[in-house]
Amino acid sequence: MMKKLWELYVSFFKIGILTFGGGLAMLPMLKREVVDKYKWTTEEEMLDIYAIGQCTPGIIAVNTATYIGFQQAGVLGGIIATLGEVTPSIIIILLIASALKEYMDTPVLLHAFAGIRVVVCALMLDTVVMMARKGIKDKIGVFLFLAAFLLATFSPIPTALVIVLAAVFGVIYARFRSKKGGDRS
């Protein structure tokens, strides 16, 4: 049992440190560790687990780690795999953040970060375009996109509530559409 927990921690630590940016980029590394090396799961099941991670709350990479850890060694396994996945982030970010706190006032860094923020705007706009392309499939999608944008811009409704409303809307709309489809046939 101890050996299994240790293996879970180490392999998700490795996956965490080698997945720059998370998301789909982690899949090759995930496959190498959990499918090829330890045979904890098959490639198909791994993709299913990844899909579950995508449509549940939280960070996808962490959700995948929790799922596989739990499958292998119960609640403790889930916790250990999750901790393994987040440990590299915590160490690296803490090192960078404390170093920057010390030197952030130097003019070179201030200019560098002003430039970085400009590029981050471009990078994030690019990500939003990609997400919108993938997520908006029909007129209803366009409507939800516009409605959510207007709500975020002009109303004090909390972000969490907007997301819950969108989920409820999606379910009700699907019901409504399947009923209409049923009548026609």
Add this chain to the structure above:
Amino acid sequence: MIYLHLFYEFFKIGLFSVGGGMATIPFLLDLTTRYDWFTTGEFGNMVAISQSTPGPVGINMATYAGFQAAGISGSLLATLSLVLPALVIIMVIAKFMKNFSDNPIVKAAFDGIRPTVAALILYAVLELCKISLFTVTGTTYIPAYANIIICIVFFGLLQMKQLKRIHPLVWILAGAILGVVFKL
């Protein structure tokens, strides 16, 4: 007291951000309006660093935000609070609902969530653009033309198929160099 707030806020973010690390961005931006943990400008730096270091972006950002708010203990608390809701939810699903992602209700809910999250992130990104591409004095925004041109050029470059595989870190380093050279 700050620890209680950190726990509450990051637990909430973990519970409601569906669709990965980027989905936490609107929530993190919202924190800047309600707490003095970090400014919008610092938030921009956090996003940049989180995108260019190893590890899931969402975890990196939570760790960074927690550190800004309350040092090392704050970073640990923020990250653990962020993963706690999913930890419980995933274990329940793994035990009882293996076909969760094929469930028609889940699929329908997600069809509603996806365009919405994209819009919420767009809103947050535009807020970041406002402070990165304009000089803010009080309530007036004066366009910083060099910044705007650089942003448009980079966005254009990012749309080119041949450049899609370039890692964000490379773009971010290029931004740092331009920032120093042009004294942005």
